[in-house]
Amino acid sequence: MGMSNKMRQFTWSGYMFLVPYLLLFSSFLILPLIYGLALSFCQWEILSPAPPRFVGWANYQEALNSEYFWKAFWATFRFVLMAVPIIVSSALLISCGLNQVTARNRQSFYRAAYFLPTLISISVAGILWRWFYNNEFGLFNAFLADWGLKVPWLTEVSVAMKSIVLMTLWWTVGGSVIIFLAALKQIPDQYYEAASIDGAGTFHRFLYITLPLLRPVLLFVVVMSIIGSFQVFGQTFMMTRGGPELSTRVLVQYIYETAFTNYRMGYAAAMSWLLFLAIAVFSIIQFRLMRER
C-alpha cells in the first residue's frame, strides 16, 4: 500500500469521471473530424459515381486560389471584426448596469428582457428582422419615412453586413450578459468596500477590481464570441442568402453550399479546415493576449 498504489487508485477513478464524456466526444466529434480531414485530401463529388480519390493538396490549392473563397472569408472576417467588440463591450456595459439595480425582482425582469431574444429560434428571428429591414414595407423604413429617410438595410453592399451585425447584437447579447452578470455577482463586496475606503473612484474600481477579476470570464466570452462569429451562418442565410452580390456570403454558407448543394465533399472539407485554421490562429492570439498572468 505504498504511494504508487494510491496514485493508481487516484487516477483510475479520476478517469471514470471523464469516460462518459470522452465516449461521446470521440464518437461524435473526433471520429467525424478525422473523416472530414481525410476527405479534404480527396476528391469526392457525389454527382459522379466515382469513389473518393486521393488528390493531396489540390483542394486546398483550389481554395486558396479561388476568388469566391477569399470573398467569403473576407465577409466572415468583416463580421467578426464588427460583431465581437460591439457585442462583448455591450454585454459588459449592460451587465454592469444590471448589477447596479438593487431591486431584485426588477433586476430579474431586466435580465430576462435582455436574454429573451436568444430564446427566439433563428427561423423566427430571421423572418422577423427581414421584415424589419425590408425597403418597401419594413417596420424600420415605415418609421423612418416620417423623416423622409429610406435606408437600404439589406440591399446595399455597404450597409448589409452592418444590418446583420445589429440583428446579431439583439439576438445574442443576452447570452454574454448572463455570463458576465453571474461572474460579477461572484466578486466579493469587501474588495469594493476596501477600495472605496482607500478613495478609489468608480472608474478606478472598475478598471482595477472588476476587470481583473472578470478576466477568466472575459477571456471565455471573447474567445467564444470570436469562435461563434467565425461560424456565422444562420443570420446571413435567413436574411440575405449571401447577397447583395455575395457581400454577406460568409464562409460557412459557402462551405455549406459547396457540400450540400454542389456535392463537392472534398473541397468543402478542405475549406472547413482552412476556416478552422483561421479560427484557431485568431483564438490562440486572443488567448495569449488575455491569459492570466
Next chain:
Amino acid sequence: MRLLRLYRVFFSAAVLFSLFLLIVVVGCDRPSDHVTIRFWNGFTGPDGRTMLGLVRQFNQDNPDVRVLMQRMEWPSYYNKLFVAGLGQRAPEVCVIHTDVLERFIQAGFVYPVDNFLKGEHGIDVNDFDENVWKAVEKESKHYALPLDVHPLGLYYNKTLFCEAGIVDASGNAKPPINQQVFIDAALKITRDLDGDGTIDQWGFVYTWFRTNVYAMMAQWGGPIFNNEGNTCLLNSPENVQALQFCVDLIHKYQVAPPPENYDAWIGFRQGKIGMAFEGIYMLADLEKQTDLDYAGSPIPKLGKVKATWASSHNLCIRSDLDEDKQVASWRFIKYLTDHSVDWAKGGQIPVRKSLRNSEAFHSLEIQNEFANQIPYVHYMPRVPYIFEFYSEFDLAIEKALRGSATPKAALDVATENINKVIERHKRLFSESRTHGDEQ
C-alpha cells in the same frame, strides 16, 4: 438538494425512455396489410395543403396503399433528397423540378416510367404537352411524370391600369402585348404620388431576377449552351441585349425600382406596382389580398419571339424498389395526375390537355391565361451542375441589374466560370468512366 433529486429522477427516466425507444425503433417490424409509400416534396405553404388533401383522398380510396407525405422547404429539400438517396433512405415517390432532374438521373436515383405508361394503369402519352414531356426525357427514356407546369406570367393591377387610362374599348384594363405598349404602360403608371421627389408607384418590379431575366433571354433567342452542351454561351450578343433591356427598365426608362429580390412581390400586393412577372404559384398568395383588383395574362413579347420561363413539378419513382412498391407508387402517381385539376386550384397548371379542356379548369381564370403560354415555355438548361450554374447566373444578373457591372462584363465572367465547371465535370466523368473500365 431538491434540484439534484430532480436531476436524478430525470436522468433515470431519460435512460429508461431511451432504452424503450431503442427497442421500439430497432426491434419493431410491424406487419402490415398495406404497402407504405413515402412521398416527399417541397410543398410547404398553401400548395402543401392542397397536396395533403389529395393524398388523404387517395388513401381513403385505396385502403391497400398508404401514402405518407413528408415535406420540407425546397432549398433544403434537394440536399436532403440527395443525401437520403446516398444512404438508401430515399422515399418511394418524390417530386423533382425539371431543372434539377438531370442530377438525379445521372446519379441513378430515379426510375424510368415508360413501362408503367403502357401497363394496367396506363396513361396516354399524347395527352401531355409535348415540350413538357420532352423535358423529362433522356436517351429516349422518360424519368418522371410531369404533374404540372408553372410558367412565368404577367400579373397586373387593374386599378392602376384604369387610373392610368390603359384600357380597352369597354373600359377594362388592357395588359400589354409588346414592348412598346409595355414601356408606355409602365411609364404612365410610374408616378410620384405625394410630390416628395421619390417615386411611390412603379410600373414594373423585378421579383425573382432569375426567372425574369431568363424569360427575356429566351425572348431574345440567345443560346445558353452550344448544341453539344459542352460550352457555355451565356455571353452571346442576344443574351447581352436581353439583359441590357432588363437593366434599361431600371436605369434608362426608370419604370422599375432598384432590385430587391422576392420581397418586392409584396409591393405588388400592397397595390403600389402596376405589373410584375411571376409564376402561377404566386396566385395563392395573391388571393389573400382581398383588397387588390388584379388579373393575369401571358407576358408580353418584349424581345424578338414569344417565350417565357417555366418549370414543372415531376413525380419520380425511386430506382431500386421491389415490384409491389413500384405498382403502388405508380398507382399513386396516376391518381395525382388524373386529379391535376384539383391540384391546379392551389395555383398550378395541369399538363394533361384533356384535363385543361374541362369545365372545372376553365373556371380558373388566371391559370387559363397563363396556360396559353405553354406552347412556348422554356425550361432552364438541363445540366447536372445546375446549382453551380445558378450561382454564376444569379450573380451576373444581379450585378447588371444593380448597375455594378455592365451586362457584357457580368455575363463574360459568368460564362468563363461556368466553362470551368463544365471542364471539371468532364474530367470527373471521364475519370469515373476509366474507373469503371478498370473494374
Next chain:
Amino acid sequence: MRRHLASAKSTLGFGAGWKWSKIGIEILVALGSLLMLAPIMLIFITAFKPDAEIIHFKSILPEQWTLGNFREILGSPEEIPIFRWVANSLFISSMVTILVLTVTSMAAYALARLSLPGKKWIFMLIVATLMIPGQILLVPIYLILEWIHWIDTPLALIVPAGASAFGVFLLHQFFLSIPRDLEDAAAIDGCSKFGIFWHVVIPLSRPALATLGIFTFVGSWNDFLGPLVFLDSVDKYTLPVGIALFQTSYYAEYALTLAASVICTLPVLIVFLLFQKHIIKGIALTGLKE
C-alpha cells in the same frame, strides 16, 4: 440578504450621494430592455393581424384583431401537428440538457481538479474542437447515425449533443474559480472523490450549472440544421423545422409563421422564468456568500 443589497450598491462604488446616477443607470437599462423586448412583443401583436394587414403595414396594433392565424395552425393537426412538435422539442431539449449537465460536469471536474496525466492535452483538445464549424461534421455524423439506425429517432438529436465542448469549457473555468478549501476540508473528512464532487462542488456551482443548463436547453430548442437533416417524419419534427414549413422558397407566410412563433416561444419563456428562480436561490444559498 442585507449584504447583497450593500454589494449591489458598491460594485461600481457608488456611495449614498450618488442616488441620481443610479436612477439614471436604471433608466438606461430599462430603455435597453424595452428595445430588446419590442421585437418580441411585435411578434405577439402581429400574430393577431390578418395576413393582408401585415403586408399593408398601417399601424403597430392590428386594426382587426383576429385569431384566424392561430385557428389555422391549431385547427389542422394532421397537416400541422404543432403540439406534437412542441412535445418533441420539449422532450429532446430536456434530455439534451440533462445529458450535457451530467456528462460535462463530471468531465470538467476531472479536468479542473483531479490530477490526471495528460489532462492538459485532453482539455486543450476539447477546447480546440470548439473552433470546428459544426456544418462540416454534419455529413460524417449523418453517415454514422445512419449506420446505427438512429436517423429519424430522437436519439440522433440527443446523444451527439452530449459531446458539448462548450459545456466542459464553461464549467472548467467556473470550477477553477472555486476556492479549494472546501474541497480539501471534505477530503480530510474522508469524502470520496465523487462525494466531494456531489456534495461540495455541485452545490457551489449552481449558477454555472443553471447557466449552462439554460444555454444547452435553448441551443437544443433552436437547433434547426440538426433536426432538418436527421429527422424525416413530419410528426417527429421539432418546432423550428416545423415552422419552416410555412415558408416556400418564394415567399414567407408571415401571418402563420408569426403565430407559430408565438407558440414556439411561450414554452421556452416559461421554462426560463422557472429556471431564473433557481439561479437566484442558488446564489442566495451559496455557502461562500455567508
